[in-house]
Amino acid sequence: MEVNLIQEAEERVSSEFVNRPLRSIRRRSDVWTFMEYRTSKANNSKYIECKLCGLHLTASSRSGTSNLRNHLLNRHADQYHPKIIPDRHAVKRGYRFAAGPFSSRDDNDKAKDEERENKEGQDGVEAKSEADKIKMELEGEGGINVDANGGDRDSISQLTKTRRFAQSSMKKAVARLHQQKSGNVPGIFRKILCTSSRAQGISNSIFRMLIEDLLPVNIIEGLGFRALVDALQAGYPFPTTFGLEERLLARLAEGRTKLAKRLSSALKIGLSCDLWTDYHNRNFITVTSHVISTDWRNESWVLGTVKVKANATDVDVAQQIRDMCRDCGVTISDVPAMVYGTDGVQSVADTTERLKVLKSICAFLNVESRPCAGELLGISVQNALGVPSLAKLIQDAGQLISHLSTDRTCQQELTRSLKDQKKSLTLTICDTSSGWQVISDMFCQLAELEEVICKVLGADHEANLSDLQWKVLHELIQALQGVKAAVAVMGDGRNKSGSCWLPVMHGVLQHIDTPNAEDISDDGQVFRNILSAELKSRCELNEILPSSLMMQAAAIDPRFHHLRFLSDEDRVPVVEGLKQKLSENHREGLENGSPEVEEDSPFFALLGEDEFNKKTIKPEDVIDLFRLERPVSRETDPLNWWRLNEKRFPGLCKLAKGILCVPIAATPLCKSTETSRTLENRKRLDHVHVDAQLFLHKNNGLFE
Incomplete structure (x- = not known):
C-alpha cells in the first residue's frame, strides 16, 4: 500500500523536496534576475556585476547571496521586491523539510516553528x-x-x-x-519649493558669480553646473544665455550712467590703457580712469574694454577709445596724460613693439603719453641680462638647481645640512626666457645655499658653479636690489601717482652707478653699465625736462617738493615751469567764471592783514610759500597732506589734483593673489561679454 506523504505533510513544500539533502533542494535565488557573473580580463578572476548600477560584488560559498540581496535592498529597493527572505539557519535545522515518517522533526520542533511564525x-x-x-x-x-x-x-x-x-x-x-x-538629494539638503522669489534670488546669485569670478556666461549650460543647482534646488528655471547677455548690457548702461555722473565733478582725469591677449590670441585694450575725489582719495574706474581687430589701424582703435570715453562722460581734452602698458607675458622684442603701437594710438588721441613704469624697468633689466656670459650663468644656475632637485644623494645631504642650520629648502628653476624678478629670486636662493651646496657637491663638481660665477652672481644680486626696492616703492598704494617716479629712478641710478673698483668682475661691471644706460634712455633721465608731467608731479608732492635729487641749477627751471602752469590755470579760472570771494574776519577789520591772512594774488608767491614748507615723511600719503592744507593753497590744490591723478603704472607692479587671479580669469571670457563683465567687476563700488 502506497502512502501519499505529501497529503499528510504539514509544511508548504513540494513532494520533490521531501527528505533530500540540503544542497539538492536549493532553488535559484531571485537576486540573479538583477545579477550576472563576469570574468575579469586582467587576471581571469570571477566577480558578480549588478545589472542596475554596474557595481562589482562577490558571493562567497559561506555567505551565498546574502550580500547580493542586501545590496539590492539597500540600493535598489524601488525595483527589487522579494516575496520571501529565507532564514539560512532555519533551513539548516530542517525547517524546509516536510514532517513525515522520514523526517527527524518531533513535536518540540513543531512548537518552536509555531512560536517563530507568531514572532515573525x-x-x-x-x-x-x-x-x-x-x-x-x-x-x-x-x-x-x-x-x-x-x-x-x-x-x-x-x-x-x-x-x-x-x-x-x-x-x-x-x-x-x-x-x-526626490532626485538623489542627501538628507542634509531639504527640498524646498522653488517659488518665484527664490528663483529670482538664485538668478541674482548666478549673475553676481559671473561678475565677481569672471566666469564665462555659457557656464550655465554646463551639465555639471546644472546638476549642482538642481541638487540644491530642484525645479529651478535656468536662465538662458541670451537673457544673461541682455541683463549684462542693461547693467553696463546703468553703470556707465552712474560713472559719468561721478566723473562730472572731477577737474582732471588721468587715463591708463592695458593691452592684453586672451587664450584665443585676441587682443584687447582696457581703459581705466584715475581721479582725485573731493575728499582727496585716489579712485580708479574702468571705462571699458575694446577689441583690437586684426585689420584695425591705430586710428580706428583711437576712435573706439574716444567713443568709449565719451559714453562715460570723459572728454579727452580734460586728460592730462595717458599711461600705457601690456600684460608683460611676451618677449622683450614683442613687448617693445606693442608699446610702440600704444604710443601711436595715444598720439592719434592728441594726449600726452608715457609708458608704464613696470614695463620700462622690466625691459631695461632683461636687456642687461642678455649678455652672453650672463645668459650662460643663468643657464648653469638652472641646471644646478635641476641637479639638486633630482639627485637623491644631494637631496639627503642638503636636507641634513639645512636641518642643522635651521633653514628651509626652496629652489626655483628658470631660464633666460623667465622674468627678471624670477631670475633674481633664483640667484638669491642659490646665494643663501652656497656654503651648503659647495659642501655637498664640492668645488670641482661639474654641476657646481665656478668661483667666478659665484662672484658674478653676488654682484648681480647687489645691483638688482635697487631695482627691486623701486618696484616695491612704486607698487605701494600710497604711491599710485607718478610723483615718486623721478626721485626713485635717480636713487636707482645712484645705487647702480658705482665707481669702477678692483673687486668688481668684468661681467658685473658690464651689467651695471648696460642697466644704467637702458634706464637713462628709456626713462628720459639723460636730461632735465622742466615741463614734463613727472617732473611737475615731483615738484608738487610735499615729500619731494624741494627737489633734492636735482642740482641747484636744475631746480630753477622746474620751479619756473610750475609757476607758469599755475598762472595759466589762474587765467583760465578768471575767464571761465568769477573768482571766489573770501570773507574778511573781524580781526582783519581791527588789526589789518598779517602773515596768515595776507592775500597772495600772484601765483609765484603761492609756489614760494609752498616751497617753504618742511617735507613730510616719505611714508606719508601726499593726498592726506593736501586734504589738510587745501584751504591754505586753494589754487595750488587744483593744480595738484590735475597732476597727481596721472598714475605711475598701467598694470599693478606688485600683484597680489587676487589680482593675478583676475588677470588670468579675464583671458577666458567671451569677446562679446568681456567689456560688460570687466566693467562690472572693477566698478562694483558704483552699485553699493
Whole structure:
C-alpha cells in the first residue's frame, strides 16, 4: 500500500523536496534576475556585476547571496521586491523539510516553528508601523509626499511584508527610496519649493558669480553646473544665455550712467590703457580712469574694454577709445596724460613693439603719453641680462638647481645640512626666457645655499658653479636690489601717482652707478653699465625736462617738493615751469567764471592783514610759500597732506589734483593673489561679454 506523504505533510513544500539533502533542494535565488557573473580580463578572476548600477560584488560559498540581496535592498529597493527572505539557519535545522515518517522533526520542533511564525508576524506588524512612521517623517520634515505616486506606496508595502526584514535595513531602504524619488538629494539638503522669489534670488546669485569670478556666461549650460543647482534646488528655471547677455548690457548702461555722473565733478582725469591677449590670441585694450575725489582719495574706474581687430589701424582703435570715453562722460581734452602698458607675458622684442603701437594710438588721441613704469624697468633689466656670459650663468644656475632637485644623494645631504642650520629648502628653476624678478629670486636662493651646496657637491663638481660665477652672481644680486626696492616703492598704494617716479629712478641710478673698483668682475661691471644706460634712455633721465608731467608731479608732492635729487641749477627751471602752469590755470579760472570771494574776519577789520591772512594774488608767491614748507615723511600719503592744507593753497590744490591723478603704472607692479587671479580669469571670457563683465567687476563700488 502506497502512502501519499505529501497529503499528510504539514509544511508548504513540494513532494520533490521531501527528505533530500540540503544542497539538492536549493532553488535559484531571485537576486540573479538583477545579477550576472563576469570574468575579469586582467587576471581571469570571477566577480558578480549588478545589472542596475554596474557595481562589482562577490558571493562567497559561506555567505551565498546574502550580500547580493542586501545590496539590492539597500540600493535598489524601488525595483527589487522579494516575496520571501529565507532564514539560512532555519533551513539548516530542517525547517524546509516536510514532517513525515522520514523526517527527524518531533513535536518540540513543531512548537518552536509555531512560536517563530507568531514572532515573525509581530515583527511584520512592527516593521509596517515603523515604515509608516518614517513615511510621516519624510512627509513632515522634507516636504515630500511619499504617496504622491502610486508606485511609492506599493514599494513600501513590499518592503514591510518582507519576511524577517531587519529594522535597520528597512530604514535604509525607505530612505534610499525617498532619495531616488526626490532626485538623489542627501538628507542634509531639504527640498524646498522653488517659488518665484527664490528663483529670482538664485538668478541674482548666478549673475553676481559671473561678475565677481569672471566666469564665462555659457557656464550655465554646463551639465555639471546644472546638476549642482538642481541638487540644491530642484525645479529651478535656468536662465538662458541670451537673457544673461541682455541683463549684462542693461547693467553696463546703468553703470556707465552712474560713472559719468561721478566723473562730472572731477577737474582732471588721468587715463591708463592695458593691452592684453586672451587664450584665443585676441587682443584687447582696457581703459581705466584715475581721479582725485573731493575728499582727496585716489579712485580708479574702468571705462571699458575694446577689441583690437586684426585689420584695425591705430586710428580706428583711437576712435573706439574716444567713443568709449565719451559714453562715460570723459572728454579727452580734460586728460592730462595717458599711461600705457601690456600684460608683460611676451618677449622683450614683442613687448617693445606693442608699446610702440600704444604710443601711436595715444598720439592719434592728441594726449600726452608715457609708458608704464613696470614695463620700462622690466625691459631695461632683461636687456642687461642678455649678455652672453650672463645668459650662460643663468643657464648653469638652472641646471644646478635641476641637479639638486633630482639627485637623491644631494637631496639627503642638503636636507641634513639645512636641518642643522635651521633653514628651509626652496629652489626655483628658470631660464633666460623667465622674468627678471624670477631670475633674481633664483640667484638669491642659490646665494643663501652656497656654503651648503659647495659642501655637498664640492668645488670641482661639474654641476657646481665656478668661483667666478659665484662672484658674478653676488654682484648681480647687489645691483638688482635697487631695482627691486623701486618696484616695491612704486607698487605701494600710497604711491599710485607718478610723483615718486623721478626721485626713485635717480636713487636707482645712484645705487647702480658705482665707481669702477678692483673687486668688481668684468661681467658685473658690464651689467651695471648696460642697466644704467637702458634706464637713462628709456626713462628720459639723460636730461632735465622742466615741463614734463613727472617732473611737475615731483615738484608738487610735499615729500619731494624741494627737489633734492636735482642740482641747484636744475631746480630753477622746474620751479619756473610750475609757476607758469599755475598762472595759466589762474587765467583760465578768471575767464571761465568769477573768482571766489573770501570773507574778511573781524580781526582783519581791527588789526589789518598779517602773515596768515595776507592775500597772495600772484601765483609765484603761492609756489614760494609752498616751497617753504618742511617735507613730510616719505611714508606719508601726499593726498592726506593736501586734504589738510587745501584751504591754505586753494589754487595750488587744483593744480595738484590735475597732476597727481596721472598714475605711475598701467598694470599693478606688485600683484597680489587676487589680482593675478583676475588677470588670468579675464583671458577666458567671451569677446562679446568681456567689456560688460570687466566693467562690472572693477566698478562694483558704483552699485553699493
